[in-house]
Amino acid sequence: MSTARATAPVLELAGIGKSFSGISVLEDVQLRLYPGEIHALMGQNGAGKSTLIKVLTGVLASSGGEMRLAGELIRPGSPLEAQQLGISTVYQEVNLCPNLSVAENIFAGRYPRCGIAQGFRIDWGTVNEHARALLARIGLDIDVTRLLASYPVAVQQMVAIARALGVSSKVLILDEPTSSLDDEEVHKLFDVLRRLRDEGLAIVFVTHFMNQVYAVSDRITVLRNGRWVGEWRAADLGPQALIAAMLGRELAAQSARPEVLPSFDDTATALLQTEGLAQATQLQPLDLRVRAGEIVGLAGLLGAGRTELARLLFGMETPDRGVIRIDGQVVSFASPADAIRHGLALCPEERKTDxxxxxxxxxxxxxxxxxxxxxxxxxxxxxxxxxxxxxxxxxxxxxxxxxxxxxxxxxxxxxxxxxxxxxxxxxPRLLILDEPTRGIDVAAKQEIMEQILKLAAAGMAVIFISSEMSEVVRVAHRIVVLRDRKKVGELPGGSTEDEVYEMIAAA
Ligand SMILES: Nc1ncnc2c1ncn2[C@@H]1O[C@H](COP(=O)(O)OP(=O)(O)OP(=O)(O)O)[C@@H](O)[C@H]1O
Ligand SMILES: [Mg+2]
Incomplete structure (x- = not known):
């Protein structure tokens, strides 16, 4: 099961335990990281991945076990201490400050200073220069004096990595770094990871996207219910075996999508209808119809305008043109509370802020x-x-x-x-789900999709937004395709992922 390697592990955890108020969350967990590898840490929601990472990086004290870095026993008491030892982390929820410059984000809290006794003045020239050098290491050449918010999420993510990396980093840990990136951005991030791996770093990577595991990982460790299940070379553990290791059972075969899509009476009044709904910078005039019991998928790449449309429909933003009708009646929502009173619900993408x-x-x-x-x-x-x-x-x-x-x-x-x-x-009569399965494990994803289908069958209307095209084509009765904040067309339920991508590309 384990792989023979010429080199010794750079980091070795053995017998790690952790409990909170007497409840055991990790028990006898091990992890072995070799220099120059990308290692996927896998497990269901609540399996203990983030907790293990917090123990390893000094955020939490373990209740037992030992950690060795390059053979030496370590016991980091804080993330700073871990970082000084060479263990760098980007946590599940990236905590950067969008209103500071890129360089400020990289050095916040640890500025190089100048002046008498080095205590007084922040030396901005040096700060910016160091920031540029750190970003160059991961192949990023951007203006470090610009606000972080002015860059796409993928770049912000890489800035978080640059912040985490010190000159003496031996281990880099990323807890679900890709949840808000689109395919192309994920590729860029993976290029950075491969580059760092080739420099000899050991990289730990947590994700719920199965395809990503196989795209970059060399080895995989699986946790289940806070316990170590095993360690494999990625090439030796196929996706089904990986899922079985995570769940402790096989995943039930995905229930086939309904053979016959429900048919909707086109002459009947739609539950929700928009005519020329638009907002200056957010959305071009858009017509949309959603009927009771219908699941309408919104497909598009990051920045296509899906979330913006959802926010307009739910009264979080004010349209400056067009109308929204509910049951044929024109409505205007001053706030989400109005939308809720009309039977709408929006499960937002940004759970932490919204x-x-x-x-x-x-x-x-x-x-x-x-x-x-x-x-x-x-x-x-x-x-x-x-x-x-x-x-x-x-x-x-x-x-x-x-x-x-x-x-x-x-x-x-x-x-x-x-x-x-x-x-x-x-x-709700109409539920808008914006990336509902983000951060959710394979088994739970399937359960949530089943729930959505069941609720629609019982008459609830659904607007479904997901970056995972396979999910959209699987549940949607109709797919509305957006690109550059504009509707470019509609496809019937049962269309393939390729057909959706073709429509996006042709626009
Ligand atoms: N401070 C805490 N107090 C009590 N329980 C905690 C605490 N932190 C984590 N837990 C519990 O530990 C268990 C493992 O959580 P952890 O965050 O490590 O899971 P995870 O594998 O990262 O899951 P996910 O994939 O959902 O991120 C969970 O049941 C969680 O509720
Ligand atoms: Mg976690």
């Missing part, structure tokens, strides 16, 4: 949107909230110690499931 309230419990987070819909006249009782939360925790398989646990303590994927639960709880 979604979760970290310090509230799972129960409170799930009940939030339904309470907002009911207004201030009536409050959901504690018992009602409990019943609601328990129903969805079980329906979506949310892994949490209890529904009273602060949601911030859940794993990333489980927070995402709770966000979907929040909007399903409002029993």
């Amino acid at each position: 979604g979760i309230v970290a310090e509230l419990s799972v129960r409170e987070n799930i009940a939030l949107a339904l309470q907002a819909r009911m207004g201030t006249a009536k409050f959901l009782s504690h018992a009602e909230q409990t019943a609601l939360a328990e129903r969805f925790v079980s329906a979506l398989g949310i892994k949490t110690a209890s529904i009273e646990t602060p949601i911030g303590l859940l794993s990333g994927g489980n927070q995402q499931k709770a966000m979907i639960a929040r909007w399903l709880a409002t029993a």
Whole structure:
């Protein structure tokens, strides 16, 4: 199972344990990293990947076990200490400051200083020069004095890597670095990773995109329920065997899509209809029809205008042209609260900024949107909230110690499931899902897709946005294709991924 190597591991973890208030999250976990390899750390949502990374990088103290870096026992007490030892990390939620320059982001908190006793003045010339040198190492040549926000997410992601890398880095850890990148940007990131690997770095990479694992990884370690399952060469562990190792069982064959797509009465009034809906910089005039029970997929590349359309429909942005009709009646939403009152729901892409309230419990987070819909006249009782939360925790398989646990303590994927639960709880007539399966493991992805199909069959209308084209073509009854903030056409359900890509390319 393990691979024979000429060199010794650069980093070796053995017997690692971690528990929170008596609940064991990691038990007897091991990890071996060799210089010059890209190593995928895999496991279901809540398996313990991020926790292992936090132990390894000094964010959390382990409850047992040992770590060796180049043969020496280490016990980093903080991320800074880990970084000084040569272990660099980019966490699941990138925490950069969009309003600072690229160079400021790279050096925030550790500026080279000049002046008497080196204590007084930040030496901007040196800061910018160092920033340029660090970016050059990963093959990026950009103006470091410009604001970070002025660059695409992929570049921001690479800036995060440059920030993490020190001159003496031996290990680079990336926890779900690709969740908000499109295919082309992922390729660029992978080029950077390969370049660093070829320089001799050991790279740990966490992802829920199976194709990415095989695109870049040399070896794979799998965790399940906080335990080590095994370590393989990527070439020796096919996708099905990998999934089986993660789940501890085979993944049920994907239920075939319905043979006959539901037919919709074209003369009937649509649940939601837009005519020439537009917003100066966000969207070109767009016509859209969504009928009860219909799943409309929005396909397009990053920046195509999918999220912008969703935000306009949900009253988060104000259109400056066109109309929105609900059941044929023209409506105008001053805020999401108006949209919610009309039976709409939007599960946003950015769960961290638009979604979760970290310090509230799972129960409170799930009940939030339904309470907002009911207004201030009536409050959901504690018992009602409990019943609601328990129903969805079980329906979506949310892994949490209890529904009273602060949601911030859940794993990333489980927070995402709770966000979907929040909007399903409002029993909307039209649910807009923006990247609902981002950060969600293979098994949970399948469950969520099944739920969506079931709810549509029961009459709910759905607008489905996903960067994973395979998901869009699988669930959608109709596909609306966007490019450069403009609708370029529609395709019927059952179309292939290639047909969608062709339409995008032809536009
Ligand atoms: N500070 C904490 N207190 C209590 N429990 C925690 C804490 N941090 C993590 N956990 C629990 O540890 C388990 C493992 O979480 P972790 O974030 O490591 O999962 P993960 O494998 O990274 O999952 P995902 O793929 O969803 O990101 C989860 O059940 C989580 O709720
Ligand atoms: Mg995680």
